[in-house]
Amino acid sequence: MSAPSHPPIVRTRFAPSPSGHLHVGGARTALFCWAFAHQNHGRFILRIEDTDQKRSSDAASVGFLRDLKWLGINWDEGPEFEDCGGGDYGPYFQSQRLETYTKYLDQLVAEGKAYYAFDTAAELDAKRAEARKENQNYRYDRAGLMLPPEDVESRLKAGEPAVIRFKLPEQPIVIRDEILGEATIAPGQLDDFVIRKADGYPTYHFAVVVDDELMQVTHVLRAQEHFMNTARHMVLQDALGFRRPVYAHLPLIFNPDGSKMSKRDKDKALRAAVREKGIDDLSAEFRTTAGIDEWLRDKDRQLEFDSALMLADDLNVSLPEINVDDFRRSGYLPEVLCNYLALLGWNPGGDVEKFDRDFLIEKFSFERVLKSPAKFDRAKLLSFNHDAIQALSTEQFVDLFRAHCNEFHTEFLEKLPPEHFDLLAAANHKRSKTLDDQVRSSRFFIEPDDAIEYDPTDKSARRAMLGGESPGRAHLESLLPILEEQEDWDVVSLERTIGAYVQQHAGGNLGKVAQPLRVAVTGTTISPAIYETLTILGKVSTVNRIRRCLDAFAMA
RNA sequence: GACCCCAUCGUCUAGCCAGGUCCAGGACACCAGGUUUUCAUCCUGGUAACACGGGUUCAAAUCCCGUUGGGGUCGCCA
Numbered sequence: 001m002s003a004p005s006h007p008p009i010v011r012t013r014f015a016p017s018p019s020g021h022l023h024v025g026g027a028r029t030a031l032f033c034w035a036f037a038h039q040n041h042g043r044f045i046l047r048i049e050d051t052d053q054k055r056s057s058d059a060a061s062v063g064f065l066r067d068l069k070w071l072g073i074n075w076d077e078g079p080e081f082e083d084c085g086g087g088d089y090g091p092y093f094q095s096q097r098l099e100t101y102t103k104y105l106d107q108l109v110a111e112g113k114a115y116y117a118f119d120t121a122a123e124l125d126a127k128r129a130e131a132r133k134e135n136q137n138y139r140y141d142r143a144g145l146m147l148p149p150e151d152v153e154s155r156l157k158a159g160e161p162a163v164i165r166f167k168l169p170e171q172p173i174v175i176r177d178e179i180l181g182e183a184t185i186a187p188g189q190l191d192d193f194v195i196r197k198a199d200g201y202p203t204y205h206f207a208v209v210v211d212d213e214l215m216q217v218t219h220v221l222r223a224q225e226h227f228m229n230t231a232r233h234m235v236l237q238d239a240l241g242f243r244r245p246v247y248a249h250l251p252l253i254f255n256p257d258g259s260k261m262s263k264r265d266k267d268k269a270l271r272a273a274v275r276e277k278g279i280d281d282l283s284a285e286f287r288t289t290a291g292i293d294e295w296l297r298d299k300d301r302q303l304e305f306d307s308a309l310m311l312a313d314d315l316n317v318s319l320p321e322i323n324v325d326d327f328r329r330s331g332y333l334p335e336v337l338c339n340y341l342a343l344l345g346w347n348p349g350g351d352v353e354k355f356d357r358d359f360l361i362e363k364f365s366f367e368r369v370l371k372s373p374a375k376f377d378r379a380k381l382l383s384f385n386h387d388a389i390q391a392l393s394t395e396q397f398v399d400l401f402r403a404h405c406n407e408f409h410t411e412f413l414e415k416l417p418p419e420h421f422d423l424l425a426a427a428n429h430k431r432s433k434t435l436d437d438q439v440r441s442s443r444f445f446i447e448p449d450d451a452i453e454y455d456p457t458d459k460s461a462r463r464a465m466l467g468g469e470s471p472g473r474a475h476l477e478s479l480l481p482i483l484e485e486q487e488d489w490d491v492v493s494l495e496r497t498i499g500a501y502v503q504q505h506a507g508g509n510l511g512k513v514a515q516p517l518r519v520a521v522t523g524t525t526i527s528p529a530i531y532e533t534l535t536i537l538g539k540v541s542t543v544n545r546i547r548r549c550l551d552a553f554a555m556a
Numbered sequence: 557g558a559c560c561c562c563a564u565c566g567u568c569u570a571g572c573c574a575g576g577u578c579c580a581g582g583a584c585a586c587c588a589g590g591u592u593u594u595c596a597u598c599c600u601g602g603u604a605a606c607a608c609g610g611g612u613u614c615a616a617a618u619c620c621c622g623u624u625g626g627g628g629u630c631g632c633c634a
Binding site: 016019055226227258343376382384 | 557558559560561562563566567568569570571573581582583584585593594595596597626627628629630631632633634
């Protein structure tokens with residue numbers, strides 16, 4: 001007598017715990033689940049594993065949903081969000097499925113396949129420590145199983161905290177995995193693990209097994225860290241008479257240095273920056289923030305997201321991106337992130353590297369998933385993003401940049417008239433690798449004229465202004481009255497006027513004039529194309545800044 | 557420590573399962589030269605790997621064994 005078989009339709013699920021944002025590793029798992037389901041005309045299910053009361057929060061799961069949607073990974077069943085979610089196998093939050101778990105839990109206890117245990121956390125810790133000291137493997141000693149039934153009943157009645165443990169059968173367990181192949185776990189390798197916590201919630205292992213069965217999940221794609229857990233899930237399935245889904249464990253994703261990618265990396269980067277630049281450089285606001293000293297000293301402390309963002313801005317460093325949301329903020333395109341993520345641990349074979357989601361759906365196969373972990377290379381991602389940005393039409397880029405600013409840099413939309421905003425976006429298109437990387441260097445467009453700082457000791461500024469036989473400063477002086485007379489202030493007119501000046505007085509060498517102009521309007525030698533830059537800035541500011549610049553370099 | 561998994565350029569990887577076409581191909585990064593009004597690009601060229609040791613075979617990156625190295629798991633986290 002074999003267990004009932006699965007329906008002929010493929011059903012995959014992504015089952016994150018809603019702590020924090022969607023990690024890139026999780027995003028890749030979701031992407032593969034989604035792609036595999038689509039390849040087989042099946043369904044992709046999203047389930048929120050919020051059985052840890054200490055960690056779960058509703059806001060976090062909403063962040064997840066938005067990140068997934070942004071990536072273009074739509075779920076057919078699960079929490080309802082925009083046009084996604086719904087389905088007949090809900091609820092899709094585990095915290096709302098307690099009755100279901102309890103039913104199966106009771107069943108196992110009644111059948112003698114699971115039992116109550118009253119060991120306290122402290123007792124267990126002590127036993128583990130002792131085993132460790134003697135270099136022994138710790139395994140639960142089945143203290144709970146030895147208890148007489150009347151004893152158990154009375155202690156339960158008295159309200160003593162208790163967990164339920166699964167009584168592990170004494171047989172080897174063979175894990176079959178589409179990617180890793182077969183592995184045999186000898187009996188005695190596992191112990192009687194907890195399936196219901198003292199707070200009444202099921203543990204992950206139990207909830208997963210019950211939900212995957214009830215939600216008719218046919219294929220489980222998850223990270224390799226779950227490989228050994230599979231043995232636990234299998235014995236539970238057998239005890240409950242459940243069907244066995246197909247398993248496929250995906251290789252892990254690490255930092256370039258081999259460490260685990262974690263939110264802590266942001267704090268790490270910030271601490272390093274603070275140490276390098278000195279704490280005195282921090283804005284007063286930050287220095288007085290309570291706890292900043294402790295944060296600097298304590299590696300395990302993490303800053304609130306907004307604080308970290310502010311500090312990064314203050315220090316002029318960019319935070320390492322860890323979560324999908326970080327990459328969105330940094331101006332990566334969702335299809336590029338998907339492409340890059342798909343390439344971590346999988347590839348279509350041959351030399352093909354750039355592809356879209358449809359291609360992934362068509363070509364994805366377990367056979368081509370690698371077994372060894374991969375390191376996340378931001379430089380390569382950036383290069384992919386650069387290529388994708390350059391492949392965009394300027395109109396498309398302008399639209400995307402506007403949407404990006406609308407979300408993360410509204411000040412540009414507020415301070416620039418629409419036509420100038422669009423011109424700025426268009427002028428930045430060719431020099432952009434992300435939607436965000438020119439934002440910082442474009443600040444001078446929206447800053448007041450007297451906020452521009454001139455540094456006569458800066459090497460390249462100095463060379464542009466004072467170097468050579470016909471110093472830039474002299475050009476600025478002669479150009480100033482010409483620009484003051486200039487009536488039409490647009491790219492074409494400025495090009496005509498300045499171009500003529502360059503022909504007459506700079507031997508046709510535009511750099512001779514463009515560079516000092518850049519210094520004047522930005523304080524640096526870096527800006528978009530010069531005519532666009534002056535046009536966006538406007539006549540008043542341009543003239544003002546040239547005057548201030550002339551003064552600053554006069555004294556040098 | 558025990559158990560499980562893995563091993564090609566700095567990184568992601570192709571090639572391996574069906575041994576010869578591989579003194580190992582691509583991409584990113586890096587280096588050199590060139591183009592460019594700045595920055596960013598762009599073009600050309602280059603450096604760079606089969607972890608080690610044994611087998612099997614006419615022939616091994618490809619198959620087998622061992623060593624070393626890496627990763628995962630060993631929670632009332634998921």
